[in-house]
Amino acid sequence: DAKTTQPNSMESNEEEPVHLPCNHSTISGTDYIHWYRQLPSQGPEYVIHGLTSNVNNRMASLAIAEDRKSSTLILHRATLRDAAVYYCILRGFGNEKLTFGTGTRLTIIP
Amino acid sequence: SQTIHQWPATLVQPVGSPLSLECTVEGTSNPNLYWYRQAAGRGLQLLFYSVGIGQISSEVPQNLSASRPQDRQFILSSKKLLLSDSGFYLCAWSVLSSSTDTQYFGPGTRLTVL
Numbered sequence: 209d210a211k212t213t214q215p216n217s218m219e220s221n222e223e224e225p226v227h228l229p230c231n232h233s234t235i236s237g238t239d240y241i242h243w244y245r246q247l248p249s250q251g252p253e254y255v256i257h258g259l260t261s262n263v264n265n266r267m268a269s270l271a272i273a274e275d276r277k278s279s280t281l282i283l284h285r286a287t288l289r290d291a292a293v294y295y296c297i298l299r300g301f302g303n304e305k306l307t308f309g310t311g312t313r314l315t316i317i318p
Numbered sequence: 319s320q321t322i323h324q325w326p327a328t329l330v331q332p333v334g335s336p337l338s339l340e341c342t343v344e345g346t347s348n349p350n351l352y353w354y355r356q357a358a359g360r361g362l363q364l365l366f367y368s369v370g371i372g373q374i375s376s377e378v379p380q381n382l383s384a385s386r387p388q389d390r391q392f393i394l395s396s397k398k399l400l401l402s403d404s405g406f407y408l409c410a411w412s413v414l415s416s417s418t419d420t421q422y423f424g425p426g427t428r429l430t431v432l
Contacts, residue, residue: 240417251408251423299417308362
């Protein structure tokens with residue numbers, strides 16, 4: 209699977225938007241971009257995924273660059289409960305596995 | 319709705335002792351099942367996955383083993399624990415085997431080997 213690169217940590221103020229970047233310059237045409245997050249002392253939870261077009265759901269938005277070599281997870285209005293480690297993961301065709309990197313630790317400042 | 323259970327929630331075991339962690343899923347049939355481990359301060363590592371009863375794939379050679387005796391039951395075992403087996407063990411399930419399916423994680427078992 210192609211690799212992803214994320215900043216180790218980020219901080220954001222409460223009630224402000226957060227943009228979490230992910231670089232995946234070796235992404236293949238069939239790789240989906242998935243985001244999971246892990247709250248302290250809990251298992252990861254699914255956030256969003258996409259292939260080429262930008263995606264929105266109740267949790268977040270996913271903006272995918274036109275060349276697909278990078279993407280950005282957008283939390284529109286961060287709350288303290290959004291403090292977590294966010295993982296950007298690529299999954300190829302027929303790939304049932306999730307390969308987690310070290311992710312980005314997001315700290316929300318009250 | 320589907321739920322996933324893991325027990326125990328925490329466990330402290332001496333080196334050399336056996337281990338058995340259990341994971342069960344409710345509300346779905348024939349799920350794919352996964353065991354992950356997260357060492358302190360590190361990312362998740364896939365240990366085993368199963369696409370059906372008795373079908374286990376191992377991702378990392380180690381002194382751990384997995385079994386799936388029933389459709390919605392996944393067990394992680396060891397005959398003799400090592401200090402390096404300490405970590406946060408997570409079970410997960412998914413419906414499909416594709417690049418678009420979602421994995422749902424359980425609450426985890428925090429294992430400390432002394």
